[in-house]
Structures are given as C-alpha cells and as structure tokens.
Amino acid sequence: MYKATIGIEVHAQIKTATKMFCGCKVEFLAEPNTNICPICMGEPGVLPHVNKRAVELAVRTAIALHAKINLKSIYARKNYFYPDLPKGYQITQSIPLAEGGYVEIETEKGKKKIYITRLHIEEDAGKLFHTTEGHSLVDFNRSGVPLMEIVSEPVIENEKEAVAYLRRLRQILRYVGSSDADMEKGQFRCEPNISVSKDEKRGVKREVKNLNSLKAVERAIKYEISKQTDSLEKGESITQQTMLWDEKKQMALPMREKEGVTEYRYFKEPDLIPLLLNNDIIEEQSKAIPELPTEKFNRLREEYKIKGEDAEILVDSPEMAEFFEKAIKSGCSSKYAIGWMTTDILGELNKSGKSFGDIKIAPNHLARLNKMIENKTINMNIAKKILHNILFTGEATEAYIKRNNLSQVTDEGEIEKAVVAVIEENSKEVERYKGGEEKLFGFFVGQVMKKMKGKANPGVVNRLLKEKLNRR
Ligand SMILES: [Zn+2]
Known part of the structure; x- marks a missing residue:
C-alpha cells in the first residue's frame, strides 16, 4: 500500500491599503509601474518602515489559527537574482511571527486537525508578463505588497483533505478580514509538496506551482500522487523537482532547470530592528475575531439539524448564513429554508450568473411561503415557482399569488x-x-x-x- 504525504505552503495577500515597507498604494490592475517608490524599487540609501496594519492583521490571523505568537520576531533578507526583484532580495522573517496552530477540517473519517508549522510576514515580488513576441515585461506594482506565508505540517493524506484545508483556511482569512484571498487575483497562492512512499519514511517530495483554483489544486495533487505511485511500482526512482501545473494539458510538468534551482542566501535584515509585540496588541486583535468558520459549522449543524454539506455552503458565504438564520427567526422551518436556499436560490443564481447579493427577497419571504404551505394556501411546487419569480424583484408573496391567481384549490x-x-x-x-x-x-x-x-x-x-x- 502506497501512502501520500502532503504539506502546503500558502501565500496570502494581507488586506492593507499600502505596501509592507513603504507608503505605496496596493491596487489590483493599476497602470503598470505607477505604484512604486525608491523604497520598493530598492534604490540605494532608502530605509524600509513596517506597516503596522499588516502586522496587526497577521497577528489576528495567527490567533484565529490557534498559533503561538512570538513576541520577538526577526526580519531577514532572502537573496536571489530574478528580474521581478529589483532589490536582489526579498524581506521575509527568519524567526516567524507565529508558530504551531491548526485548522480543523471535516473528512470522510471525521474531524481532523491540519497542523501549522509557521506563519510569517514577507513582501511580494513584482510580476512578469511574457509577450507572444518573446519579450518579457515587468510590473513592479506588486513589489513590496504584504504577504503572510502559512506553512502546514505534512499531515495531509490526499487531494480531498488538501482542498478541505485550503477552503477552511481561506474562510478564516476572510472572516477575520486579513485577506480577500481571491485566487484569481493571486491573493491566495497555494504550493503543495507531495511525496509517495511505501513505508513510514517520507519519500522524495515534489512541489507543484501555478495553481489558480482549488479545482486545479485537487487535480494536480491527484495527478502527482498517481504519477509517483506508478513510478515506484515500476521500480523507478523519483527525482526532486519543482513542477508547474498545466491546466490545459491537465498535467504537472517539470519547471525549466534555470527557474527551478535557486540558491537562496539568508541573512538578518540590517535595516529593520526585531519586531517586538506586547500582550495588548494580542488582546486587541483577539477581540476583533468573529465566530470562526469551524465554530459556525458546528453550531449551524447542531442548532438547525442541517447536513454537513449544507452547513458548508452557509459557512462559505456569511451573508447566506445570516439570511438563513434570519429566515428561521422570522418563522421559516430550517428544513424549508435550507432546501430553498441551496437548491432553488443557488440554482437560479448559477443559471443567471448573479451573486447572492443580487437577490431582492428578504428572509421574511421564506417565512411567508412556509406559512402559506402550512395553511394550504399553496403547495410546494407553487411555492418554488413563486420563489423563482420573485427572487430578483422582491415582490410580496401575497401580491404575487393574487396577481397570478395561484391560490391552491382545495375544493x-x-x-x-x-x-x-x-x-x-x-x-x-x-x-x-x-x-x-x-x-x-x-x-x-x-x-x-x-x-x-x-x-x-x-x-x-x-x-x-x-x-x-x-x-x-
Ligand atoms: Zn513603494
């Protein structure tokens, strides 16, 4: 029996108005090279200064991950040469902001804790664009944008657990407001490393990059596990390599040697004093944490007796969860509310390409429909028909029934x-x-x-x- 072992590195963009070590704006899709200054361009004689808001949000995230916060962390320079890195080094942390912690996920075998190794602050590099004519262009707007690097322990066993972990982690960042974590905007980048072995000893690990969606993460891990298992079965050895996921070919291909092998040299950042935190900031950030996704998941299941997959839909969308709870408070049964929301409303949203924020009905509309089914004014089919028709108009249920002569016939x-x-x-x-x-x-x-x-x-x-x- 072959066993896969997976660890994941996540880079999440911290939700700040300005960059990590200078006052330049953080803006998605701005005109290239407009949000830059001598500091983030690494010109001689400049000094970085730390973005307090970024530190606060990273602390808040660490608390939400149950991690231990280091009251003293150290900035370091990670030196390497690459065209998107004007300074020739990236500022990161050698002693991380936080260590330990976990994210709890639901698996087929029950609850499981995915342990965190470390969470540290660093700055992003610029962005390269390769033109069809063979030129490369560089946009430095992203240079110096604050990131949290969150590294998991290698305790993930398959692609399903990996996706459950990433989904929950992304929800946590959004709930605490530390990152929008939009994968399409590059605000939540995942790099899983995968190894397969026959015995307890961990096999050779391969890292996969260029994953732009959770679907891609799932497919890439599945692909890499089966590829490595095949090789081992044939008695071949696995080489340590960085792979790039090709979404079109649905394959992980080795990165070109030049890009894959980088010699990093680390040393202490001489321009920044150690980051010292006190208990006040930790206490203050603890207070800013709302009910977290795992707590919400457990409470929704317990309180409303709904299925895990339904609770998961609500946890993923706090505005839907709020709507659901309000519908119940106004008198709708949880069975009707969850059924209408997850099948009828979501179905209509998928069909129309709209989002939950576009619906015009109030939670009370669901309660009214429920009531009318109970007193036999309408039946379930008519209720669904009404729901679909008033979803984007917000018309009162009674008015809609009257206008369309839909009252149920019991005669x-x-x-x-x-x-x-x-x-x-x-x-x-x-x-x-x-x-x-x-x-x-x-x-x-x-x-x-x-x-x-x-x-x-x-x-x-x-x-x-x-x-x-x-x-x-
Ligand atoms: Zn700048």
Missing part, C-alpha cells in the same frame, strides 16, 4: 371533476394500472395537476385518485 368538487376527466381520457393507462403497474399513479397525479394548472391540493388529489381508481 373537492372541482378536483373530483379533474380526476374523473383524467381517468376517462386515459383508459389505457388505467387498465395497465389495474393490471399491476402501480408506478403509473404518479402519471395520473401529474395529469390532474396539469389540468388544474398546478394549483390543486396534492393531498386531496392523491386521496380522490386512489378512491376513483380502486372503484374501477
């Missing part, structure tokens, strides 16, 4: 007429039904509903149909 005489007509019009099906094809019952229900434009009380339809059919 037995009227339903009976439809039942009798359906039985007469479908004599062949009636014969088959009597001959034992009981599943045809649904067909009769459908026909009666169709005749009554979906407004018949389903309980009455079922009862009358059974009576009439059995009497035949």
Whole structure:
C-alpha cells in the first residue's frame, strides 16, 4: 500500500491599503509601474518602515489559527537574482511571527486537525508578463505588497483533505478580514509538496506551482500522487523537482532547470530592528475575531439539524448564513429554508450568473411561503415557482399569488371533476394500472395537476385518485 504525504505552503495577500515597507498604494490592475517608490524599487540609501496594519492583521490571523505568537520576531533578507526583484532580495522573517496552530477540517473519517508549522510576514515580488513576441515585461506594482506565508505540517493524506484545508483556511482569512484571498487575483497562492512512499519514511517530495483554483489544486495533487505511485511500482526512482501545473494539458510538468534551482542566501535584515509585540496588541486583535468558520459549522449543524454539506455552503458565504438564520427567526422551518436556499436560490443564481447579493427577497419571504404551505394556501411546487419569480424583484408573496391567481384549490368538487376527466381520457393507462403497474399513479397525479394548472391540493388529489381508481 502506497501512502501520500502532503504539506502546503500558502501565500496570502494581507488586506492593507499600502505596501509592507513603504507608503505605496496596493491596487489590483493599476497602470503598470505607477505604484512604486525608491523604497520598493530598492534604490540605494532608502530605509524600509513596517506597516503596522499588516502586522496587526497577521497577528489576528495567527490567533484565529490557534498559533503561538512570538513576541520577538526577526526580519531577514532572502537573496536571489530574478528580474521581478529589483532589490536582489526579498524581506521575509527568519524567526516567524507565529508558530504551531491548526485548522480543523471535516473528512470522510471525521474531524481532523491540519497542523501549522509557521506563519510569517514577507513582501511580494513584482510580476512578469511574457509577450507572444518573446519579450518579457515587468510590473513592479506588486513589489513590496504584504504577504503572510502559512506553512502546514505534512499531515495531509490526499487531494480531498488538501482542498478541505485550503477552503477552511481561506474562510478564516476572510472572516477575520486579513485577506480577500481571491485566487484569481493571486491573493491566495497555494504550493503543495507531495511525496509517495511505501513505508513510514517520507519519500522524495515534489512541489507543484501555478495553481489558480482549488479545482486545479485537487487535480494536480491527484495527478502527482498517481504519477509517483506508478513510478515506484515500476521500480523507478523519483527525482526532486519543482513542477508547474498545466491546466490545459491537465498535467504537472517539470519547471525549466534555470527557474527551478535557486540558491537562496539568508541573512538578518540590517535595516529593520526585531519586531517586538506586547500582550495588548494580542488582546486587541483577539477581540476583533468573529465566530470562526469551524465554530459556525458546528453550531449551524447542531442548532438547525442541517447536513454537513449544507452547513458548508452557509459557512462559505456569511451573508447566506445570516439570511438563513434570519429566515428561521422570522418563522421559516430550517428544513424549508435550507432546501430553498441551496437548491432553488443557488440554482437560479448559477443559471443567471448573479451573486447572492443580487437577490431582492428578504428572509421574511421564506417565512411567508412556509406559512402559506402550512395553511394550504399553496403547495410546494407553487411555492418554488413563486420563489423563482420573485427572487430578483422582491415582490410580496401575497401580491404575487393574487396577481397570478395561484391560490391552491382545495375544493373537492372541482378536483373530483379533474380526476374523473383524467381517468376517462386515459383508459389505457388505467387498465395497465389495474393490471399491476402501480408506478403509473404518479402519471395520473401529474395529469390532474396539469389540468388544474398546478394549483390543486396534492393531498386531496392523491386521496380522490386512489378512491376513483380502486372503484374501477
Ligand atoms: Zn513603494
């Protein structure tokens, strides 16, 4: 039995208005090379100064990850030569801001803690663009943008756990407000390292870069595990390599040697004194932490008896979770609320390409629909139809029902007429039904509903149909 061992390095952009060591603006898609200054361009004689807000947000994140915060951390220079690095070194930390901690995830085998090795602050490099004519252009707007590097212990066993960990970590950063963690904007970059071995000793690890979505992370890890397992089965040895994920080919390919092998030289950053923290800042940042994703997940499941996958949808979208809880407070059952939200509302959003913020209905609309089903004004099908139609208008449910004449018909005489007509019009099906094809019952229900434009009380339809059919 081969076993995979995975560790993940995440670089998350800290949500600040300005860069880590200078006052330049942090702005996505700004005109290239406009948010730069002598400090982030590494001109001689300049001195970096630390962005306090970035430190506060990193501290807040570390607390949310249950990590131990080092009251004294040390800045260091990581020296290497690359065109996107004007200074010739990147400022990082040799003694990290925080160590230890964990993220709890749900796995098929239950809850699991993914342990964190360290969290440190560093600055981002610039960005290279390679043109089709073979030129390379560099934009230094990103040079010096604050990052948190969060390194996990190699305790992840497969691609599913990796994605669950990254999803939860991303939620934590968003909940505490330390990063928008938008992967498409490069604000949350993941580099998993994967090794496969037959015994307890860890095999040769390979790092995969260039992953722009959680789907890509999942596919790349799965690919690398099966590739390495194949090699070991054939008795081949695995070489330590940095791989680049090719989304089009769905393959991880080795990075060109020149890019992959970099000799880093570290030494203490002489221009920055150690970062000293006191307990006040830790206490202050603790207070800024809201209910965290894992706590919310456990509470939603417990309090409203909803399924794990449904709770996960709500945890991923705090605004949906708030809507859900308000709907219940205004009188909707949690069963109806979660069903309508995860199938009908999300379905409609996916179809229209809109987001949850675009819906115009209030939580109270769900409570009204629930009430009307209870007092038999409408049935579930009509309720869903109404929901789909008022989602982006916010029209009151009662007004919509009145305007479209959708009130449920419970009058037995009227339903009976439809039942009798359906039985007469479908004599062949009636014969088959009597001959034992009981599943045809649904067909009769459908026909009666169709005749009554979906407004018949389903309980009455079922009862009358059974009576009439059995009497035949
Ligand atoms: Zn600058």
